[in-house]
Amino acid sequence: MSYRSLFLSLIKRRNSGLINSSYHHHRSARFFSSDAVSSDYVEETPNSAEGDDDDLRSRILRLRLPKRSATNVLQKWVLQGNSIPVSQLRDISKELRDSQRYKHALELSEWMVSHEEYKLSDSDYADRIDLMNKVFGIDAAERYFEALPLSAKTCETYTALLHCYAGAKMTEKAEELYERIKDSNLPFDALTYNEMMTLYMSVGQVEKVPSVIEDLKQQKVTPDIFTFNLWISSCAASLDIDEVRRILEEMRNSADSDESWIRYLNLANVYFTAGHLDRASSNSLVETEKKITQSQWITYDLLIILYGGLGNKDKLDMIWNSLRRTKQKMISRNYICIISAYLILGHAKEAGEVIDQWKQATTPDFDTLACKRIMVAFTGLGLDEAANNLNMILTEKNLNPENN
Template sequence: MRCPSRCPTFMLSLCPVLFMLTGQYHSNLCRSLLSIFSQLTEVMTRRGMNPTVGDQAIRLDLVAKSRGIAAAEKYFMDLPETSKTHLTYGALLNCYCKELMTEKAGSLMEKMKELNFAFTAMSYNSLMTLYTKVNQPEMVPSIIQDMKADDVLPDVYTYNVWMRSLAARQDILGVERVIEEMTRDGRVAPDWTTYSNLASIYVDAGLPEKAEAALKELEKRNTGNDLEAYQFLITLYGRTQNLVEVHRVWRSLKRNNPRKANMSYLNMIQVLANLKDLPAAEACFKEWEARYIRPPKTKATDAVTTETSKLEEEASTEASNNDSDVKETEDKVTEELDLKRPKYDIRVANALMKAYVTEGMLDKAIALKKRAKMRGGRLNAKTWEIFMEHYLKVGDLKNAHWCADRAIKKGHSSGRIWVPPHDVTETLMGYFEKKKDVDGAESFVEVLKKVQKDLGTVVFEPLVRTYAAAGKKFPGMRHRLKIENVELSEETDKLVDSICVD
């Protein structure tokens, strides 16, 4: 996160944390932390710490994230006129763009132009990104023309967004003209993200040779051995079906980044699985597990790993032979291991489980699920979704329902809500209807209500039919449907009368 102006040390230290929290996830925990940070800035103000305009711009962004756009607008309106500069206007514009509020963003941009506040590329970039996200890429060229007319110099991000907007309109020649203009500019050097975008555009357009040429340029510009750049290289070479280059880049990544992140292994396993190189995917997983995952817990009398033998030897010379000493030694060893090894990232195991299921190796997928759990992995909604999709494919709706039930509950308990796709809900409700299983249907409905507010006809139409097929009565069904605001088809509505009879 780049602060728009000078920040006090306190706020500067928060910026990386806030970026990590808000870059990808929007859980209740993140929102709570953002709210706390916002409150802390209020305390700073009350204590007379005189925030700069840059601080106020950051706080406006925090308010939007933690309390919503309306609160951010109020904060902006309450600012003194001296604080309403290009920084705070730009922060509000960025908030509108993130929330995809096209009308408000457009109006505010016009206001900024009137005030001569739109003199940097940042505001134009935010607006172009907005139009790209709302599937209006045709708006981007006119914004570029406005920039040029207003003598606002584009930056590398400008060129990248411009390229993506042209690619969305299948204008590959236009994309190549942007690269040429960027080269002629001389002021802005294309970075590795530029060529990552270009390679992805060529892959989507079915031009693998041009894509690989762009990837070679990407590698030349990855002088800092950026881990993310390597991951893009692996993914994009995978999309060109070039397995040899995938393995070459992976070796380069391991050589230049010895402390690889879980995401590197996750990405590599997914790419190898897509290229049908399952043995290599298995080898990659085993390497990750050996490097980063502690072995399963064993009894105190079992042999320990080589890594912990020295610790136990030192501890045993000072400890007595009673049970409490054994327990203390074991706890110390476990604590040392926990400090050295991160927690089991179930996403990596999920990638290999998905590969097994895709290739019809259900037994291997089940064995890996058990192994992951034994080694400390916490199965998540995605784990169960993988197995659910398999059972749906083979027509085993009983097990598909079990997996869907587990996925919903796991997602709900972790705060990362998982809702089954519309067609899955429809299939499972149809299963209960066919089985005339009212209790099963009602149980599934109760689970769905934990994660989905409006269940609609996809749930209640088959539920009514299930009651009718089973010959069960529910006198309060019509009242229930009214509360749920569900309008049934004429045919199903007639069934309601039959099941509401006392």
């Protein structure tokens, strides 16, 4: 299993049940969705009786198969004397893309291009590149970008094409475009650099991530929490824990740190303090039937840290369920990480369930001393309630670490 399938398991919509959770607070949300166009897609919205919900959105959403034409629906709507505001086209297009109906979304985009009354924004051009890639392939997306006028080659369109290359793991193409990006003197944001780091993680070239971070800093671009998470994951994958701690300290001192960042940092500190993760772990690499190594599992744990820090319990549940479905036996670190996340978010019941799962695991045996380290770490970070909750759970289960 590749780094991309591990690290982006919450970004891609997969049958494993992990749903799209990308950079929801960032404009990058439009890029992170399934890479395939279903040839037999059936719209889940039930058919409405003729005349019911007879607006433009409903007419387009009632189209069942990609071969049916959204353009015909638009033409008929206009012939009936209706107007189509650009904001409505954008809203419907977003809904179509969220439903993986890329061909219909591209038809709406083509309608905007072919009607002069619509002025395309930078985001509209970027969406077209993404849709071209999904419907016709990477070559079509590339040709479209290169044919754009200079005024339309913006931060958004460059990043959209970079995302296409990253998704296809076309490292050489991505690096060539990245050099053009650096030479363009355009004001790129963290998303562009995150794309390059994600690519390097996906192809196992974690050693290249620090150079992207250096580029970001030289351009005085403000990193977001996902930048830090990718950076930390690359160091953890290399078992460079000293660097992880240094990054965490840099995060703590960031002027942009908010409550979610602090929670992330607290959880990360508990993880690295209680988990006793160090370079010795590299001597015990274990591969599963799915080729997951111990260093890659660190990335999975860091996803738990990220979404725990952001307060997203649903994503925690999904990651943990996915982790349990793998063939590899989990180690104490994995249990420590998820227990810590649940406790920090105040979900003592779920933490207790994980402890029961840990007790029932064939390996390793339940580690009461590790739980004691968690409580010490919680107390040291001022998370007294989490420490008390863990102590109560262990006492109820006759596993009080004070007796060991």
